[in-house]
Amino acid sequence: xxxxxxxxxxxxxxxxxxxxxxxxxxxxxxxxxxxxxxxxxxxxxxxxxxxxxxxxxxxxxxxxxxxxxxxxxxxxxxxxxxxxxxxxxxxxxxxxxxxxxxxxxxxxxxxxxxxxxxxxxxxxxxxxxxxxxxxxxxxxxxxxxxxxxxxxxxxxxxxxxxxxxxxxxxxxxxxxxxxxxxxxxxxxxxxxxxxxxxxxxxxxxxxxxxxxxxxxxxxxxxxxxxxxxxxxxxxxxxxxxxxxxxxxxxxxxxxx
Amino acid sequence: xxxxxxxxxxxxxxxxxxxxxxxxxxxxxxxxxxxxxxxxxxxxxxxxxxxxxxxxxxxxxxxxxxxxxxxxxxxxxxxxxxxxxxxxxxxxxxxxxxxxxxxxxxxxxxxxxxxxxxxxxxxxxxxxxxxxxxxxxxxxxxxxxxxxxxxxxxxxxxxxxxxxxxxxxxxxxxxxxxxxxxxxxxxxxxxxxxxxxxxxxxxxxxxxxxxxxxxxxxxxxxxxxxxxxxxxxxxxxxxxxxxxxxxxxxxxxxxxxxxxxxxxxxxxxxxxxxxxxxxxxxxxxxxxxxxxxxxxxxxxxxxxxxxxxxxxxxxxxxxxxxxxxxxxxxxxxxxxxxxxxxxxxxxxxxxxxxxxxxxxxxxxxxxxxxxxxxxxxxxxxxxxxxxxxxxxxxxxxxxxxxxxxxxxxxxxxxxxxxxxxxxxxxxxxxxxxxxxxxxxxxxxxxxxxxxxxxxxxxxxxxxxxxxxxxxxxx
Numbered sequence: 001x002x003x004x005x006x007x008x009x010x011x012x013x014x015x016x017x018x019x020x021x022x023x024x025x026x027x028x029x030x031x032x033x034x035x036x037x038x039x040x041x042x043x044x045x046x047x048x049x050x051x052x053x054x055x056x057x058x059x060x061x062x063x064x065x066x067x068x069x070x071x072x073x074x075x076x077x078x079x080x081x082x083x084x085x086x087x088x089x090x091x092x093x094x095x096x097x098x099x100x101x102x103x104x105x106x107x108x109x110x111x112x113x114x115x116x117x118x119x120x121x122x123x124x125x126x127x128x129x130x131x132x133x134x135x136x137x138x139x140x141x142x143x144x145x146x147x148x149x150x151x152x153x154x155x156x157x158x159x160x161x162x163x164x165x166x167x168x169x170x171x172x173x174x175x176x177x178x179x180x181x182x183x184x185x186x187x188x189x190x191x192x193x194x195x196x197x198x199x200x201x202x203x204x205x206x207x208x209x210x211x212x213x214x215x216x217x218x219x220x221x222x223x224x225x226x227x228x229x230x231x232x233x234x235x236x237x238x239x240x241x242x243x244x245x246x247x248x249x250x251x252x253x254x255x256x
Numbered sequence: 257x258x259x260x261x262x263x264x265x266x267x268x269x270x271x272x273x274x275x276x277x278x279x280x281x282x283x284x285x286x287x288x289x290x291x292x293x294x295x296x297x298x299x300x301x302x303x304x305x306x307x308x309x310x311x312x313x314x315x316x317x318x319x320x321x322x323x324x325x326x327x328x329x330x331x332x333x334x335x336x337x338x339x340x341x342x343x344x345x346x347x348x349x350x351x352x353x354x355x356x357x358x359x360x361x362x363x364x365x366x367x368x369x370x371x372x373x374x375x376x377x378x379x380x381x382x383x384x385x386x387x388x389x390x391x392x393x394x395x396x397x398x399x400x401x402x403x404x405x406x407x408x409x410x411x412x413x414x415x416x417x418x419x420x421x422x423x424x425x426x427x428x429x430x431x432x433x434x435x436x437x438x439x440x441x442x443x444x445x446x447x448x449x450x451x452x453x454x455x456x457x458x459x460x461x462x463x464x465x466x467x468x469x470x471x472x473x474x475x476x477x478x479x480x481x482x483x484x485x486x487x488x489x490x491x492x493x494x495x496x497x498x499x500x501x502x503x504x505x506x507x508x509x510x511x512x513x514x515x516x517x518x519x520x521x522x523x524x525x526x527x528x529x530x531x532x533x534x535x536x537x538x539x540x541x542x543x544x545x546x547x548x549x550x551x552x553x554x555x556x557x558x559x560x561x562x563x564x565x566x567x568x569x570x571x572x573x574x575x576x577x578x579x580x581x582x583x584x585x586x587x588x589x590x591x592x593x594x595x596x597x598x599x600x601x602x603x604x605x606x607x608x609x610x611x612x613x614x615x616x617x618x619x620x621x622x623x624x625x626x627x628x629x630x631x632x633x634x635x636x637x638x639x640x641x642x643x644x645x646x647x648x649x650x651x652x653x654x655x656x657x658x659x660x661x662x663x664x665x666x667x668x669x670x671x672x673x674x675x676x677x678x679x680x681x682x683x684x685x686x687x688x689x690x691x692x693x694x695x696x697x698x699x700x701x702x703x704x705x706x707x708x709x710x711x712x713x714x715x716x717x718x719x720x721x722x723x724x725x726x727x728x729x730x
Contacts, residue, residue: 012718014668018678019711021718040722045674051665053622053641054657055648059665066669094638143623172285176581180621185703186657187265187619192707193272193585194621223708226694251711253693 008036009074013084014046015215026242027080027116034124043070047087053181064092068109077113080238081214082145085115090148121154128161131243136166138207142214143176155237168205179220195224211237222250264615267590277587280415288578291522309512310633313569323469323502330472334534336547344374347552352383354548358492360385360458366483367391368463369407370496372594388453390482392446399426405588408520408574413587460486464497466509473533477526484530493544498552500568515631520573555607563642567602569632576626598626598636605643614652617643682713
C-alpha cells in the first residue's frame with residue numbers, strides 16, 4: 001500500500017444518506033484506515049438510476065451530469081453500493097455515448113469509480129481488517145455488484161479476517177432478492193414472492209446476522225424478515241468490517 | 257397470434273398464490289440451473305464457444321439476405337420449396353394450401369414456437385384438419401387446451417399428479433385401474449397413443465433450430481425422437497421457421513449446437529439431432545415425398561436496424577427463463593404472450609408493439625442473471641431498458657409513474673432542495689418508526705408495506721451529519 005494519501009470522493013448513495021448514515025461513516029473509517037483522504041461533495045443527490053431504469057433518459061442524464069461535475073478532480077470515487085457504483089461505472093458511459101462533450105467525462109469518471117469493498121481489496125490491496133464480530137453470519141451478493149462488477153470474493157476475503165465471525169453461505173446465492181428499485185412497488189406480489197424465497201434461504205442458514213453491500217437489498221430483506229418475525233439481524237457489510245456495530249441493526253429499535 | 261391476453265399484473269397476482277403452479281415451478285429452480293452450471297463447468301471452452309456462437313449469428317444477421325437466398329437456392333436444388341411469408345396470415349395460408357393439396361386429414365407436429373406464434377393449430381382445425389402434437393409436453397398442453405408455458409418445456413407449469421388426472425380424463429379407452437403415477441408410465445401411455453397417430457398422418461410439421469444456407473438443410477433437436485417420426489413418416493414435411501434461424505454452414509450449426517443443449521437442459525447434446533435435406537431421393541429408404549420450408553418474417557427484418565437486432569441471435573434454449581426469478585415466481589402463462597421470460601419480454605413488444613406489451617419490460621429487477629447465462633450473449637436487461645425508454649417517450653408509461661419519476665427527478669436535480677426534502681423525510685420517518693425501528697404502514701407506500709416492514713431511517717441524513725462534523729472541526 002502506498003503511503004501518499006489519495007483523494008477519494010465518497011458517493012454516499014441516496015439510500016445511505018436518507019436511511020442509514022452509519023454505513024456512510026463506516027465507509028469513511030474504512031477508507032481512512034486504507035490511507036485515503038475522504039471528501040463528500042455536497043452537490044451529490046442520487047446516481048439517477050430510478051429515472052434511468054424507468055426509461056426517463058433525459059432526467060437520468062441531467063442527474064448524471066451533476067454527479068460527473070461534482071466528482072471531477074478526485075483520484076477515486078467510491079460508493080458503498082454495487083448498484084450505484086455500477087450505474088456510474090457501466091451505465092454513465094452508455095448514457096452519454098452519443099454526446100461528444102460529455103462522453104469523455106463520463107468515461108473518465110467510470111474508470112475512477114469503485115464499489116467500496118472491492119476498492120479496498122483490489123485498489124488499496126487490503127487483505128484484513130481490525131474488527132471483531134462474534135456470531136454466525138451469511139452474506140447476500142447483490143446483483144449489480146455480482147454481475148456488473150464481478151464482486152464476490154472481496155467481501156468474503158475481508159469478512160474472513162473479522163475476529164469471531166463465522167460465515168455460512170446462502171443457498172441459491174445468485175438469486176435476486178426482489179428489490180429491483182421501483183420494481184418492488186410496481187409489482188409487489190412478484191417482489192414479495194422473490195424476497196420470501198430469499199428469506200427462506202436466509203433462515204435455512206441458521207445465521208444470526210445477514211450482511212450485504214447494498215442498502216436497497218438490505219432494506220427489502222430486513223423488511224421481509226422483520227414482518228415475518230424472523231430473529232435475524234441485518235447490517236451493511238461495511239459496518240461489520242469497520243467494527244461499527246454499536247448502532248441498532250436495520251429495522252431494529254434503538255435503546256430506549 | 258402472439259398475445260394470449262390477460263392483464264399481466266392480474267395474471268401475476270393469481271400465479272403467485274396458485275399452489276399447483278408453485279409446486280411445479282420449484283423444479284425449474286432446482287433442476288435446470290444446476291444442470292446448466294455443471295455442463296458449462298465441464299467444458300473448458302464453453303465461454304469461447306459462446307463468443308464464437310454470438311459472432312456467427314452477428315455475421316449472419318449482417319448478411320441475412322445473402323444467406324437466406326443461398327438457403328432457398330439449395331432447398332430448390334434438393335427438390336424442396338421455400339415459401340416467403342411476411343405475416344402470420346401468409347404463413348398460415350401457405351401451410352393450409354400445402355395441406356389441402358396433399359388432401360391431408362391429420363397433421364402430426366413436432367415442437368415449434370413459430371407454430372404457436374402463427375397459431376397454426378386453431379387454423380388447421382378450422383379447415384377440418386386434425387393437428388396432433390407429438391412432443392410430450394406439447395401433447396399435454398394441447399390436451400388441456402393451453403399454450404406452452406416454456407419454450408423448451410411446454411408443460412413445466414404442471415405437476416405429475418395433474419398430468420395423471422388429465423391422462424385419465426382423456427384416455428378413456430384404457431383400463432381405469434392402470435398404474436399411472438410415475439413419469440415413465442405417463443411417457444409410455446403417450447407413446448402408445450401417438451404411435452398410431454404418426455402412422456396415420458398425411459403431413460408432418462416441424463420447427464427448425466437451424467436452417468443451413470450451404471446445404472439447404474433444416475436441423476431439429478429433440479429428446480423424444482418425435483420430431484424424426486413427424487418428418488419422415490408422412491408424405492409431406494413442412495418446416496416452419498423464422499428467418500433468423502439461418503446459419504451459413506453446417507460447421508457453424510455444430511458450433512452453436514455445442515452451447516445449445518448445455519444451456520437449455522445441461523445435456524452435452526440432445527438425444528436426437530436431425531438434419532433434413534429435401535424430400536426423399538431415389539434409393540432413400542424413407543423420407544417424405546415433398547419438403548416445404550415456410551419462412552416467417554413477422555416483423556423481424558424491422559429489428560435488423562436498431563438496438564433490438566441482438567435479440568435475433570436467440571436460439572430459443574430457454575436458459576434466460578430458467579434463471580429468471582420473475583419467471584420462477586409467476587410461470588410462463590402469466591406473461592400472456594407466446595414467448596415468456598426475459599426473451600419474451602424483449603421479443604413480444606417487437607412483435608405486438610410496445611403499447612400492447614408495456615408491462616413485460618417493466619417486470620424485471622434487472623438482476624442480469626439472464627444475460628449472464630445467455631449462450632448468445634444477448635444483453636437482455638439493456639434491451640428491456642430500451643423498451644422502457646420507448647414506452648416513456650411514447651407516453652405509454654402510466655401517468656402516475658411518469659409524474660412520480662418527474663417530481664423525484666425535479667428534486668434530485670437540485671442538491672439544495674434535495675437536501676432539504678430528504679432532511680425532512682428522514683426526521684419524519686425516524687419519528688414515526690421511533691419505537692419499533694420500522695414502520696408497518698405508511699401512506700402512499702402500500703406497495704412496500706403490504707408484504708414488508710419499512711426499516712426506519714436513523715434520524716438525520718448523512719450529509720447533514722457530515723456537514724455538522726466538518727463545521728465543528730473548523
